[in-house]
Amino acid sequence: MIRRLVKYGDSALHRRAEDVEEITPDIRRLIDDMVETMYAAPGIGLAAPQVGVPLRIFVVDLSVGKQSDDLIVMVNPTFSDREGMQLQEEGCLSVPGFNATVARPARVITTGLSREGVEQTVEGNGLLARALQHEMDHLEGTLFVDRLRGVKRDMIVRRIQKLRRSGKW
Numbered sequence: 545m546i547r548r549l550v551k552y553g554d555s556a557l558h559r560r561a562e563d564v565e566e567i568t569p570d571i572r573r574l575i576d577d578m579v580e581t582m583y584a585a586p587g588i589g590l591a592a593p594q595v596g597v598p599l600r601i602f603v604v605d606l607s608v609g610k611q612s613d614d615l616i617v618m619v620n621p622t623f624s625d626r627e628g629m630q631l632q633e634e635g636c637l638s639v640p641g642f643n644a645t646v647a648r649p650a651r652v653i654t655t656g657l658s659r660e661g662v663e664q665t666v667e668g669n670g671l672l673a674r675a676l677q678h679e680m681d682h683l684e685g686t687l688f689v690d691r692l693r694g695v696k697r698d699m700i701v702r703r704i705q706k707l708r709r710s711g712k713w
């Protein structure tokens with residue numbers, strides 16, 4: 545089932561998500577819905593807070609469903625290593641119509657549980673490293689806009705506020 549995406553300004557996006565205590569059938573259904581919602585958007589990543597669920601789950605698929613082994617499901621993820629630096633344009637399904645250059649580590653190693661509850665470690669470089677960190681940020685209540693500084697951030701926030709006031713957000 546495709547779930548409704550919440551946008552910048554919704555409280556679910558701006559607070560820390562909770563650990564998943566147990567991978568129940570409901571959790572697996574949520575994960576399947578997140579994957580379906582990500583592919584429909586379409587996007588390369590989606591975190592549970594983006595569908596209004598404050599749990600530490602994200603999904604990433606750089607192929608957007610074209611290659612089945614590209615799908616990464618992470619429950620209760622943590623980073624064990626981050627190194628280097630990359631600067632690339634980034635957007636977010638919760639901040640539609642906006643993007644900005646964000647600095648992030650170039651390589652990450654993340655560990656978490658799979659959909660089946662098996663511990664797994666994923667190493668990401670370049671775009672995959674960026675996607676893993678972007679989604680992990682969502683679990684902390686941080687959006688890419690929050691990582692910007694000064695004029696660029698102010699401009700995006702002001703334009704979103706204007707859209708919200710006119711009911712177009």
Ligand code: NI
Pocket residue numbers: 635636637638678682
């Ligand atoms: Ni996002």
